[in-house]
Amino acid sequence: MQILNQRRTTGALLLTALCTAPIAAQDVLVQASKIVVAFGAGETKSTTLADSALLIRDGKIAFVGADIPPEARRAARVVDYGTATISPGFVLAATTLGRDVDLGEGAIAFTPDLRTAEAFDPWLEQLEQLAPAGVTAFGLTPSARNVAGGIGAVGKPGKDRGRLLAAEVFVGFSVSRTARNQERQPTSLMGAHQMLRESFTEARDGIKIGPDLAVLRQVMSGQRPAFFYADTFAELNAVLEIGASFNFAPIILGGSESDRVLQKLATRGAGVVLNTLNPSMRLAELELPAKLTKAGIAFCFAGRPDQLRLSAALAVRHGLDRSTANAALTRTPATILGQQANIGALRSGCGADFVVFEGDLLDLGARHVATWIDGKLAHGTLAHSKLAHRTGPNSKPQTNISGGR
Amino acid sequence: MHPVSGPPIKNGVVIIRGERIFAIGQQGDLQLPPNTKVLKFPDGHIYPGLIDASTDVFADAALRRDRSLNGGSVIADGLTWTDSRDDHLVEHGITTAYVNVRTGSQLPGQGAIVRPRSGGFELWEDKQQAAMQLRMTGGNGASHPLQRQAQLEAVSKLFDGLDKYIEDQEKYEKDLEKYEEDFKKYLEHHAKKNGKDKKDAKKPADKAGDAKKEEAKPGEAKPATGSPAGRRGRRGEGRPPRREPPKGGEPEELVPEELTPEAFEQLLATMMALTGKPAAAADVQGPQGRPSRTSPQGKPSATAKPGAKPAAAASKDTGPKRPTYPKKPREDLQKEALNKVLDGDLPLRIEAHRVDELRAALNLQREKEIPLVVLEQAYGADRVAEDIAEAGATVVLTDVLPFSLGAPGDTRNAYAKFDPTALPSKLNAAGVPFAIAGGTARLSAMLPMMAAAAVGRGLPEDAALRAITLTPAEILGIAKDTGSLTRNKFADVIVTNGPLFASDSRVLLVISKGRTEYEAK
Numbered sequence: 029m030q031i032l033n034q035r036r037t038t039g040a041l042l043l044t045a046l047c048t049a050p051i052a053a054q055d056v057l058v059q060a061s062k063i064v065v066a067f068g069a070g071e072t073k074s075t076t077l078a079d080s081a082l083l084i085r086d087g088k089i090a091f092v093g094a095d096i097p098p099e100a101r102r103a104a105r106v107v108d109y110g111t112a113t114i115s116p117g118f119v120l121a122a123t124t125l126g127r128d129v130d131l132g133e134g135a136i137a138f139t140p141d142l143r144t145a146e147a148f149d150p151w152l153e154q155l156e157q158l159a160p161a162g163v164t165a166f167g168l169t170p171s172a173r174n175v176a177g178g179i180g181a182v183g184k185p186g187k188d189r190g191r192l193l194a195a196e197v198f199v200g201f202s203v204s205r206t207a208r209n210q211e212r213q214p215t216s217l218m219g220a221h222q223m224l225r226e227s228f229t230e231a232r233d234g235i236k237i238g239p240d241l242a243v244l245r246q247v248m249s250g251q252r253p254a255f256f257y258a259d260t261f262a263e264l265n266a267v268l269e270i271g272a273s274f275n276f277a278p279i280i281l282g283g284s285e286s287d288r289v290l291q292k293l294a295t296r297g298a299g300v301v302l303n304t305l306n307p308s309m310r311l312a313e314l315e316l317p318a319k320l321t322k323a324g325i326a327f328c329f330a331g332r333p334d335q336l337r338l339s340a341a342l343a344v345r346h347g348l349d350r351s352t353a354n355a356a357l358t359r360t361p362a363t364i365l366g367q368q369a370n371i372g373a374l375r376s377g378c379g380a381d382f383v384v385f386e387g388d389l390l391d392l393g394a395r396h397v398a399t400w401i402d403g404k405l406a407h408g409t410l411a412h413s414k415l416a417h418r419t420g421p422n423s424k425p426q427t428n429i430s431g432g433r
Numbered sequence: 434m435h436p437v438s439g440p441p442i443k444n445g446v447v448i449i450r451g452e453r454i455f456a457i458g459q460q461g462d463l464q465l466p467p468n469t470k471v472l473k474f475p476d477g478h479i480y481p482g483l484i485d486a487s488t489d490v491f492a493d494a495a496l497r498r499d500r501s502l503n504g505g506s507v508i509a510d511g512l513t514w515t516d517s518r519d520d521h522l523v524e525h526g527i528t529t530a531y532v533n534v535r536t537g538s539q540l541p542g543q544g545a546i547v548r549p550r551s552g553g554f555e556l557w558e559d560k561q562q563a564a565m566q567l568r569m570t571g572g573n574g575a576s577h578p579l580q581r582q583a584q585l586e587a588v589s590k591l592f593d594g595l596d597k598y599i600e601d602q603e604k605y606e607k608d609l610e611k612y613e614e615d616f617k618k619y620l621e622h623h624a625k626k627n628g629k630d631k632k633d634a635k636k637p638a639d640k641a642g643d644a645k646k647e648e649a650k651p652g653e654a655k656p657a658t659g660s661p662a663g664r665r666g667r668r669g670e671g672r673p674p675r676r677e678p679p680k681g682g683e684p685e686e687l688v689p690e691e692l693t694p695e696a697f698e699q700l701l702a703t704m705m706a707l708t709g710k711p712a713a714a715a716d717v718q719g720p721q722g723r724p725s726r727t728s729p730q731g732k733p734s735a736t737a738k739p740g741a742k743p744a745a746a747a748s749k750d751t752g753p754k755r756p757t758y759p760k761k762p763r764e765d766l767q768k769e770a771l772n773k774v775l776d777g778d779l780p781l782r783i784e785a786h787r788v789d790e791l792r793a794a795l796n797l798q799r800e801k802e803i804p805l806v807v808l809e810q811a812y813g814a815d816r817v818a819e820d821i822a823e824a825g826a827t828v829v830l831t832d833v834l835p836f837s838l839g840a841p842g843d844t845r846n847a848y849a850k851f852d853p854t855a856l857p858s859k860l861n862a863a864g865v866p867f868a869i870a871g872g873t874a875r876l877s878a879m880l881p882m883m884a885a886a887a888v889g890r891g892l893p894e895d896a897a898l899r900a901i902t903l904t905p906a907e908i909l910g911i912a913k914d915t916g917s918l919t920r921n922k923f924a925d926v927i928v929t930n931g932p933l934f935a936s937d938s939r940v941l942l943v944i945s946k947g948r949t950e951y952e953a954k
Contacts, residue, residue, distance in 0.1 A: 391889075392885040392936065393894070395889050
């Protein structure tokens with residue numbers, strides 16, 4: 029660890045420092061030769077700073093680059109990552125943290141008003157695996173066992189314990205085999221489809237009130253994103269049909285056969301949260317990210333957190349551009365979860381959640397140096413071994429630098 | 434250009450003539466021979482063809498499941514080109530691969546070295562039986578350590594009886610030689626006794642003797658399965674040369690070609706005439722001492738019975754007795770191969786995953802004095818790296834991708850604790866030669882990404898590149914011909930559009946043995 033205390037020791041300046049101590053003592057200035065403020069996707073360009081810094085205050089990004097006030101810069105603790113690159117932390121769009129049973133009511137198939145936040149355990153062992161994988165935020169989803177599983181939350185891991193960022197964010201549905209393979213209705217895809225249709229129709233046209241119908245009305249009004257577990261062509265068709273009938277854009281969870289409904293997905297404005305990729309998959313699945321991007325469909329990854337970066341690298345190997353792949357790890361899932369103001373970027377006001385890599389993180393040869401969550405080191409080291417000599421701290425932002433290669 | 438055998442060369446040039454590399458160097462330093470076809474890649478990177486030291490490419494599903502394979506099975510015999518996605522290795526820059534299968538049997542055959550082609554493959558000459566596979570692992574299932582240890586120790590029993598097998602083979606050779614001599618004497622004796630037909634009878638016998646002399650010259654011919662130096666003196670000089678068994682498993686016919694059945698019957702008739710007994714009525718035997726199945730007229734003899742004694746009149750003869758043909762010991766291809774392993778003619782590739790399995794493999798190497806041992810899928814090798822280095826073994830690593838063996842913290846998965854991406858760096862530090870391999874045909878395409886993953890965990894880039902080029906060539910015993918961009922090696926060259934370890938690097942050109950096998954469109 030190399031912390032450079034830049035506070036002066038003279039009496040006069042000590043007085044000044046003491047005056048500013050309540051704020052400045054908590055500030056951390058993190059420097060690196062390259063800082064990616066936000067990755068671009070599609071039309072949006074990446075925002076990258078060369079030889080720059082972030083000022084962290086109260087666990088959030090207070091200032092970035094040239095916006096950092098000189099006095100705050102002087103008062104802050106400095107952590108220098110030398111030649112490494114700082115990027116926004118990864119966002120795992122959907123996970124049950126291995127708690128499928130606790131996040132799905134077995135006896136009743138339609139429970140849209142249950143809250144996953146109530147089953148969240150901040151000391152779960154699975155949370156400890158997230159920071160080493162670069163994951164700084166996650167969507168806590170109901171499991172796929174119920175046709176309507178409940179309201180999902182957004183959480184964050186930490187060095188010691190996790191926490192919830194937002195308790196009620198999206199609604200989880202499922203038409204997958206898991207949802208209809210129970211000892212209760214529905215037992216078929218037709219049954220699941222009918223159950224969804226009847227419930228949404230009741231919420232739209234009926235006069236009944238209740239928490240379950242209220243949740244469905246929020247989905248139809250666009251207040252809450254609706255996540256649907258669906259993989260096969262038939263399941264995807266069913267979900268898109270429901271979305272079209274009740275005028276909302278579903279987010280597909282899984283979607284391994286999305287390439288067969290690309291046009292429909294694009295027309296409906298649906299997003300896709302793909303399962304993490306592995307090299308043994310069918311070629312069609314490995315090429316799916318590139319195909320979705322070409323069709324203008326937003327996608328990101330969910331599944332095993334330790335495979336998140338490999339998934340993006342495999343997508344790049346199979347034709348996806350680096351900028352979109354990086355965005356699929358950060359900005360896109362944050363947007364899909366409706367949390368783009370808090371996570372997925374390193375703009376002022378966002379959580380100080382970032383990863384540090386020596387090299388381009390999409391190349392497996394890049395070394396993962398550290399993960400910071402809420403302004404605290406959650407994994408890795410505080411400084412990189414290679415300290416770069418930089419000419420000046422007030423660097424200017426450079427845009428349209430997507431991969432740094 | 435990254436020659437691997439030396440430092441990278443900026444603006445590098447490789448000159449290919451025929452199948453071989455004629456020269457390498459920097460642009461401007463080399464004089465191009467006249468009429469040279471020039472291929473330019475201004476932004477490209479040139480590497481030697483990649484070598485996958487373990488893959489099941491070209492092995493169809495049936496072969497991959499065949500549990501009947503044993504140490505004598507030759508995998509090369511079962512390889513086929515199916516034109517599936519996994520068969521197009523050459524498009525990923527792989528110009529050489531060692532093919533083996535993991536069927537679950539303890540000795541899943543002898544692997545082969547192949548050259549993937551654009552529409553097929555070519556077996557590497559003299560390397561169709563490149564190594565013997567041995568499985569010394571119980572896999573990922575739960576098992577008691579003591580039970581596993583007992584199973585591992587039982588592996589050494591595979592090597593039991595090899596000395597006896599060799600002794601039996603050698604005894605057979607000697608008996609065969611003695612039989613030939615005795616039979617010659619036997620024929621000569623009776624030919625002499627038959628003064629009238631002496632000339633006719635002696636001629637074939639002499640030729641038989643000549644043929645035998647030409648065939649058996651101790652010390653000159655090398656046995657098919659042994660080395661001249663011999664292991665522990667068993668295969669030293671003086672050992673009679675092995676006779677290759679005839680096809681079909683029948684004992685070799687020792688009657689020289691000149692001694693036709695007609696000549697033999699004539700000889701027999703002469704002998705019978707001397708005893709004063711009609712040949713048709715005698716209990717006669719063939720030239721190998723076996724009962725003759727035909728009468729002199731070519732019809733089955735009613736009196737010819739297996740094991741029947743010679744005619745009483747013949748037994749009264751004071752001359753040499755008719756010799757008995759020696760019994761040939763049962764041929765065992767697995768034992769033949771295991772003997773090659775012990776002699777150092779065939780490397781033994783041991784699949785061992787956990788630390789105790791690796792220790793057992795090293796114990797086996799030490800106890801049996803096995804010269805060439807390659808450890809495969811050695812996930813726990815970092816814990817015994819020093820022992821491996823001391824034993825002189827080499828390692829072929831597979832699954833070198835992040836958490837490819839299981840999610841971290843998964844207590845139900847015994848392999849989740851292994852970190853296959855960190856292993857190369859640790860072995861490199863310990864001085865253990867290792868190759869990074871695909872393991873399966875599907876993962877062979879990921880070879881550069883696997884090497885890159887190792888770089889991400891601390892392995893130097895040059896060592897990672899070596900692990901998929903020159904080191905596997907050394908492990909496979911083909912380093913004099915491939916593995917680096919070196920003059921006179923085969924022209925196995927690939928060109929990529931960026932650094933090989935970048936995720937979006939694409940193969941632009943693949944040349945294998947001087948022939949263009951793939952060119953990106």
